[in-house]
Every structure is written in C-alpha cells, then in structure tokens.
Amino acid sequence: xxxxxxxxxxxxxxxxxxxxxxxxxxxxxxxxxxxxxxxxxxxxxxxxxxxxxxxxxxxxxxxxxxxxxxxxxxxxxxxxxxxxxxxxxxxxxxxxxxxxxxxxxxxxxxxxxxxxxxxxxxxxxxxxxxxxxxxxxxxxxxxxxxxxxxxxxxxxxxxxxxxxxxxxxxxxxxxxxxxxxxxxxxxxxxxxxxxxxxxxxxxxxxxxxxxxxxxxxxxxxxxx
Amino acid sequence: xxxxxxxxxxxxxxxxxxxxxxxxxxxxxxxxxxxxxxxxxxxxxxxxxxxxxxxxxxxxxxxxxxxxxxxxxxxxxxxxxxxxxxxxxxxxxxxxxxxxxxxxxxxxxxxxxxxxxxxxxxxxxxxxxxxxxxxxxxxxxxxxxxxxxxxxxxxxxxxxxxxxxxxxxxxxxxxxxxxxxxxxxxxxxxxxxxxxxxxxxxxxxxxxxxxxxxxxxxxxxxxxxxxxxxxxxxxxxxxxxxxxxxxxxxxxxxxxxxxxxxxxxxxxxxxxxxxxxxxxxxxxxxxxxxxxxxxxxxxxxxxxxxxxxxxxxxxxxxxxxxxxxxxxxxxxxxxxxxxxxxxxxxxxxxxxxxxxxxxxxxxxxxxxxxxxxxxxxxxxxxxxxxxxxxxxxxx
Numbered sequence: 001x002x003x004x005x006x007x008x009x010x011x012x013x014x015x016x017x018x019x020x021x022x023x024x025x026x027x028x029x030x031x032x033x034x035x036x037x038x039x040x041x042x043x044x045x046x047x048x049x050x051x052x053x054x055x056x057x058x059x060x061x062x063x064x065x066x067x068x069x070x071x072x073x074x075x076x077x078x079x080x081x082x083x084x085x086x087x088x089x090x091x092x093x094x095x096x097x098x099x100x101x102x103x104x105x106x107x108x109x110x111x112x113x114x115x116x117x118x119x120x121x122x123x124x125x126x127x128x129x130x131x132x133x134x135x136x137x138x139x140x141x142x143x144x145x146x147x148x149x150x151x152x153x154x155x156x157x158x159x160x161x162x163x164x165x166x167x168x169x170x171x172x173x174x175x176x177x178x179x180x181x182x183x184x185x186x187x188x189x190x191x192x193x194x195x196x197x198x199x200x201x202x203x204x205x206x207x208x209x210x211x212x213x214x215x216x217x218x219x220x221x222x223x224x
Numbered sequence: 225x226x227x228x229x230x231x232x233x234x235x236x237x238x239x240x241x242x243x244x245x246x247x248x249x250x251x252x253x254x255x256x257x258x259x260x261x262x263x264x265x266x267x268x269x270x271x272x273x274x275x276x277x278x279x280x281x282x283x284x285x286x287x288x289x290x291x292x293x294x295x296x297x298x299x300x301x302x303x304x305x306x307x308x309x310x311x312x313x314x315x316x317x318x319x320x321x322x323x324x325x326x327x328x329x330x331x332x333x334x335x336x337x338x339x340x341x342x343x344x345x346x347x348x349x350x351x352x353x354x355x356x357x358x359x360x361x362x363x364x365x366x367x368x369x370x371x372x373x374x375x376x377x378x379x380x381x382x383x384x385x386x387x388x389x390x391x392x393x394x395x396x397x398x399x400x401x402x403x404x405x406x407x408x409x410x411x412x413x414x415x416x417x418x419x420x421x422x423x424x425x426x427x428x429x430x431x432x433x434x435x436x437x438x439x440x441x442x443x444x445x446x447x448x449x450x451x452x453x454x455x456x457x458x459x460x461x462x463x464x465x466x467x468x469x470x471x472x473x474x475x476x477x478x479x480x481x482x483x484x485x486x487x488x489x490x491x492x493x494x495x496x497x498x499x500x501x502x503x504x505x506x507x508x509x510x511x512x513x514x515x516x517x518x519x520x521x522x523x524x525x526x527x528x529x530x531x532x533x534x535x536x537x538x539x540x541x542x543x544x545x546x547x548x549x550x551x552x553x554x555x556x557x558x559x560x561x562x563x564x565x566x567x568x569x570x571x572x573x574x575x576x577x578x579x580x581x582x583x584x585x586x587x588x589x590x591x592x593x594x595x596x597x598x599x600x601x602x603x604x605x606x607x608x609x610x611x612x613x614x615x616x617x618x619x
C-alpha cells in the first residue's frame with residue numbers, strides 16, 4: 001500500500017547565531033536541516049527550508065531589547081517562525097553559554113509565538129567541555145517558550161566534525177524532528193487547546209486569541 | 225479637532241551643551257512652555273506624573289492650576305494621572321478643585337504607570353495594577369456624580385456616607401480619557417462609561433493600536449453612547465520641525481540618539497519609519513500627521529511630544545512657534561476638509577454643560593449648615609430632591 005504524498009510541504013526554519021560565513025554553527029544546522037528534509041522525503045513529505053541568520057538582524061534585535069521597537073526585519077523573522085512546522089535553533093557557545101545574540105532573539109519574540117512547535121537544539125563550541133550547554137542552558141529557554149523540544153540535542157566541538165558519530169546523532173535528531181512535525185502537534189494545540197495557554201493582548205502577532213469579554217476583569221471594567 | 229502638547233517631565237542632560245537643568249530651571253521652563261502653547265494657538269497642554277528622579281512632575285494638579293491661572297484659553301490636562309497609586313478620593317478632590325479654578329478648562333487622562341517600585345511607595349502592588357486601576361476608576365466615576373457615596377472595594381478602605389468636595393463645577397464631572405496601548409480592559413472601561421480613549425502611539429506597530437482603538441469604538445457603540453465614529457479618540461505623536469528637512473534631522477539627531485527610552489537603539493530613520501515620529505520640514509510633519517486619521521479613523525485630539533530628551537527651552541519654544549504657525553493651521557484646515565461630518569469635537573466643559581442642562585441653569589450645590597458629621601441625611605446639599613430627604617425620628 002502506498003501512502004499518498006502530503007500536498008502541503010512542511011516548513012522548516014533554521015535559526016543560526018553563528019557569525020562567520022559559513023560558521024560551524026550554520027554548518028551543523030544545515031546538515032541537520034538537510035537530513036530532516038531527506039528523512040521527511042522517505043516519509044513522502046516535502047520540506048521547505050528557510051534560514052534566519054541572526055547576525056543579519058543583530059541591530060534589530062538589540063533595538064528591540066532596549067526599546068521595545070520591533071523593526072520590519074524582526075517582524076519578518078517572527079512571522080517566518082510563527083508559520084514554522086519545525087525549527088532548528090543553533091548557536092555557538094561563548095563563555096560557557098549560548099551566544100547573547102541567540103538568547104536575545106528569543107527574548108524579544110512574543111511569549112506564545114512558538115507554543116507546541118518542534119525544535120531541535122544545536123550548539124557548537126571550541127571545546128568538548130561545553131557539551132552540556134544545549135541541554136543545560138538552551139532547553140530551559142525553550143521550555144519557557146513551551147516548544148516541543150526534541151529529545152536529542154546536538155553539540156559539535158572541533159573533534160566531532162571528523163567523527164561519524166556526529167552524523168548518527170544528527171540523523172537521530174532529524175528523525176525526531178520529522179516525526180514531531182508529522183504529528184501536527186503544534187497545529188492541534190492551536191486548534192483544540194489554544195485558549196488554555198496564557199496569552200496577552202498583541203502577543204503571537206495579534207493571532208493570540210479574541211478579546212474575551214466574559215472575565216472578572218472585564219466585569220470590573222464595566223462597573224464591577 | 226484639538227491640538228496640543230504633552231510632556232513626561234523628564235529632566236535630561238542636554239547632549240549638545242552637556243548641561244543638566246536643575247529642577248528649579250526645568251519647572252520654570254515648563255511654565256513658559258505651557259504659556260507658549262497657548263500663545264502659539266494650540267489647545268491643550270498635558271503633563272505626566274512621576275514619583276522618582278529624573279522627573280519633576282509629582283504634583284500635576286498644582287502645576288496645572290498655575291498654568292490655568294496664567295493662561296486664558298488653554299485646556300490643561302494630564303498624561304497621565306496614575307489611577308493606580310493615587311487614592312481615587314484625592315484625584316476626585318484635587319481635579320474638581322482644578323476644574324473650579326480653571327473654570328472648566330481642564331480634563332484628565334488616566335494611566336496605570338509601569339514603574340514597579342513606585343507602587344509600594346504608595347502602598348500598592350504592580351501585580352494588581354489592572355484590577356486596581358479598574359476599581360479605582362469605578363469609584364472616581366461615582367465620586368464625581370453622586371453627592372454621597374457608600375462604597376466597598378478590594379483595594380481601598382470602604383467609604384460610608386462620603387461626599388467628595390468640592391462638587392464638580394456646574395455639577396458636571398471633568399471629561400476623562402483613558403490612556404492605554406495594550407489593555408483591552410481599559411478600552412472596555414472607557415467605552416462603558418462613554419469616556420475618551422488615548423493611544424500614546426509611540427512604540428508598537430500601529431496595527432496593535434488600530435485593533436485596540438477599533439475595539440474601543442465597537443464597544444462605545446455597544447454601550448449605547450453613539451456610533452463607532454462618535455467615540456472620542458486621542459493620539460500621541462512626536463515631532464521635530466525645522467524650515468527644511470536636513471536642518472531638522474541634523475539638529476534633532478543628537479537628542480534622538482541619547483533620548484531616554486528609545487535612545488541608543490534604533491536609527492532615527494528607522495524610528496521615523498516605524499513610529500509617528502516626524503523630523504523634518506513643516507510639510508513633512510503635516511503629511512505624516514495626516515496619515516494618522518487614515519489608520520485610526522477621525523479623532524478628536526492630537527498631542528505632540530516636543531519637550532523631552534534634554535531639548536533646551538529656547539528650542540522647545542521655537543518648536544511651539546513652528547507648530548502653531550506652520551503646522552497646526554494647515555492640519556486644522558486639511559482635517560476639516562477630509563473628516564467625516566459626523567465626527568464630534570472633543571467634549572469641553574461648555575459642551576458637557578450644554579448636553580446636561582440645555583438652556584437651564586446648571587446646578588450650583590450649596591451645602592447645608594455644618595451638622596458635625598457627613599453621615600446623617602440623604603444629602604449634605606440644600607437642593608436634595610424631596611423624595612430623597614431623610615426622615616428623622618420625632619424629637
């Protein structure tokens with residue numbers, strides 16, 4: 001029995017905080033994205049890949065961080081993520097933590113933009129001593145954002161680039177991502193349970209929820 | 225359509241001269257700025273409220289009483305009065321007093337305040353900021369409309385037989401605007417009471433404000449105060465004007481780049497593109513301001529931020545001259561030509577008196593003789609409706 005091909009391609013978004021061109025961070029993210037697309041193809045799914053290079057919008061991120069001003073470039077990046085079916089979030093490690101550019105970007109996004117979305121975390125560093133940064137430091141940030149973070153995180157120190165074991169881990173994470181994307185988890189949350197998550201006015205780019213008039217605060221607003 | 229200015233009352237180092245004005249200099253300056261606002265032909269002067277340095281305006285009612293006394297036509301207002309950390313009883317008393325002294329040339333804009341440490345200084349908690357604002361305003365609304373109020377709420381000592389004095393001028397409460405940029409509950413409260421709604425309109429993409437103002441208009445109509453078009457909307461804006469565009473940008477850039485809040489962030493060009501800020505020739509400021517009504521619908525009040533970020537007094541006075549001579553007259557004409565004829569003017573004391581009394585003389589409450597308390601009887605005033613008169617046990 002053949003499985004009919006899905007008509008809608010899955011939208012995969014790579015967020016990279018690497019700074020050189022190409023950076024090892026971007027290489028790790030791209031490798032994961034390619035494997036995700038290949039494994040999805042074996043599931044008869046097509047994947048479109050968009051890339052958000054944070055270095056290109058670093059000034060926009062810092063402006064938003066200090067002034068709340070959301071520039072068109074930042075709004076565009078948030079829009080791409082809002083539409084994403086899956087995300088690969090990759091950063092270099094500086095001073096034993098993810099790049100400030102990476103965390104700042106996720107700090108200025110709306111709290112509820114990524115609810116339920118599958119995410120693979122990836123980090124690169126100059127030494128294997130930083131290997132827990134993804135699970136220790138990036139994972140809590142994505143827990144706060146309420147993403148569906150894949151069990152396998154990726155980490156590459158210089159020695160990993162020549163070690164076939166890295167490819168094995170990339171494949172493992174990529175398959176997890178494909179399965180999570182296929183499940184339509186984020187979409188189903190949005191359809192069936194969106195109201196049960198905390199939202200605020202204007203969060204999720206205005207797609208959060210309708211204004212609810214049946215609340216204690218709204219009753220207080222109309223005389224109590 | 226009313227035009228005016230609003231100031232947050234910041235005392236900021238002038239990045240060009242390097243000088244920081246003293247509190248005394250800045251307070252003198254604001255009095256000159258307010259007088260100039262009237263001389264320049266603008267309609268409204270509004271001042272913010274803060275309780276921490278580097279601001280000076282902790283006591284807006286006092287400042288506005290002085291401004292009203294030194295002007296003849298100007299409407300004095302606030303931007304904003306803190307409905308959270310002020311006792312609504314004191315707001316009722318102070319602003320009713322201002323209303324009397326200014327002969328009705330005042331109104332009030334309410335806001336919550338977003339500086340967390342200020343709340344505990346006044347015995348409050350920012351985490352309760354929204355319900356506190358809503359409840360306090362419900363009380364304020366009654367204090368200005370009922371001679372005697374019995375009241376019990378969550379955040380304030382209950383009131384029993386309380387009369388807020390003086391009663392509003394002509395027994396017509398001051399008009400109230402509710403300032404908010406992201407809180408549907410505040411828009412709902414403004415709509416419920418038929419009050420005005422003001423969007424500061426500075427940082428967020430305008431789509432957010434458009435949605436909130438649309439919600440306010442719909443709810444204004446829903447609560448039976450008129451059509452959506454008749455809802456009373458005010459907008460902020462920010463301008464720096466020079467005879468030509470290049471001079472404006474050159475002169476304003478150092479102030480922009482070091483301004484509190486948005487300085488050291490986006491480029492001035494990006495900020496101009498994304499927010500209502502216009503820095504340019506009078507025509508550029510006119511063109512930009514004319515786009516506001518296309519986004520938000522016809523509205524009643526436009527306030528410009530011209531006094532901030534360390535701009536010296538001389539410059540601010542010059543800005544007011546340019547606004548008054550070259551910008552606002554054109555805007556008045558263009559907007560009058562473009563706006564829907566159904567658009568109402570912003571309420572004034574005169575229009576509110578007319579709406580309440582028509583040709584009748586306004587009520588002038590005269591108190592009864594001092595009874596030693598404020599509790600017995602239905603009203604402390606002589607013109608109590610006979611059916612409300614208290615019956616005392618026969619002696």
